[in-house]
Amino acid sequence: MTVRVAAIDCGTNSIRLLVADVDPATGGLTDLDRRMRIVRLGQGVDRTGRLAPEALERTFAACREYAEVIGAHGVAPEHIRFVATSASRDAENRDDFVNGVVALLGVRPEVISGAQEAEYSFTGATRELTGAPDLAAPYLVVDIGGGSTEFVLGDREVTAARSVDIGCVRMTERHLLVDGAVVDPPTPERVAAIIADIDAALDQAAADVPLDRACTLVGLAGSVTTISAIAQDLPAYDPAAIHHSRVPVERVREITGRLLAATHAERAAIPSMHEGRVDVIASGALVLLRIMERTGAKEVVVSEHDILDGIAFAAAG
Known part of the structure; x- marks a missing residue:
């Protein structure tokens, strides 16, 4: 029932x-x-x-x-x-x-x-992946939010999790905001400052979550799904095309460089870009790229199902 x-x-x-x-x-x-x-x-x-x-x-x-x-x-x-x-x-x-x-x-x-946030994200993101022949466990689920990023490792159940304070909004406000406006495009020094924050947070995450043990990297939330949409050159945001798409690290690196070099108008002109992500997407892309470089992931499996689905399962009792 x-x-x-x-x-x-x-x-x-x-x-x-x-x-x-x-x-x-x-x-x-x-x-x-x-x-x-x-x-x-x-x-x-x-x-x-x-x-x-x-x-x-x-x-x-x-x-x-x-x-x-x-x-x-x-x-x-x-x-x-x-x-x-x-x-x-x-x-x-x-x-x-x-x-x-x-x-x-x-x-x-x-x-x-x-930790609770990470567990909900893991449940929502991996329930459909269990048993897929070419997506081996353990899975590393990364949920790149606005203020924090959750890392959770597991197979059918969570074995390790950590939340760290890096997210697309937090990094943008901390390093790219000057007198209330986002610097477009950011200087190399500002980009380097974001990278330093991300790398320090990855060190914190790695203290609790063995990032190098994952066989499959699963990426969640708006920064990751938007990168998938850009990688596919979608004429509009299409959840069906994005769900379970795979983006190679080389493509993530290329898109991140493009976003960091772009102006507000150029990012806003991307057909699949939500207007609320225009100012923060470059920071979000940089978070994803550094995670992939740190873990050695050759690709990210993108999921439209995430913490929201995990909350729904919990709500059923």
Whole structure:
């Protein structure tokens, strides 16, 4: 018997909704509605330690929309899960965020730890991969978010996980933002500073997760899926074409160089680029490239199924 669930993943850059029917017996999941809004909840958090009022209002506007969708599908309150990640963990005023979500959706956000975030990501990303003949375990799942990146290694179950504070928004705000505007294109010195931060964070991740033991690298979230879309020269963002696509490291290196050398207008003109990722995609691509170079991965398997799907499985009980 299936259970209708609603899963919400509120990250640093985006907030996403999945309404689905889940069969707890088989692990099957059928999408009914899957959508995403760029809200930049983490705007300025790395600098101020607080959630900005305008960022909160953008997030609450998305919550109002999602409440209507959840109600239209008749999801029972006990099967709604709202998971909040990096930005809301870091903010001094996270109670403003929590109280606003409760008022709009009737559920309390779960401000999960990095380890919990990694486990949800792993479940969502690898459930379909188990048994694929050319995708050997163990899998290393990397979820490149706005404020943090999760690393999780495992086969059918997680064996090691670590969250580190590198993400496309955090790196952009820390190194590419001058007087409120993104430097386009960044100087070599600014790029080198991002790389230094990424490499230091990879050292932290490697202390807990043996990055070199993975046989298959699986990449999640908007930076990775956008790189896949660019690699395929898609005329528009196409989740079906992106899901389980594979991007060789040479192509990731080429795209990263192109994005770092581009202006805002040139990045915005890429057909598959979401407007909310234009300013942060170069940093996200650089995170992915350094991970691939560090692990020796020859390719990344791109998954559209990620933490959101893991939350949905958990919401089914």
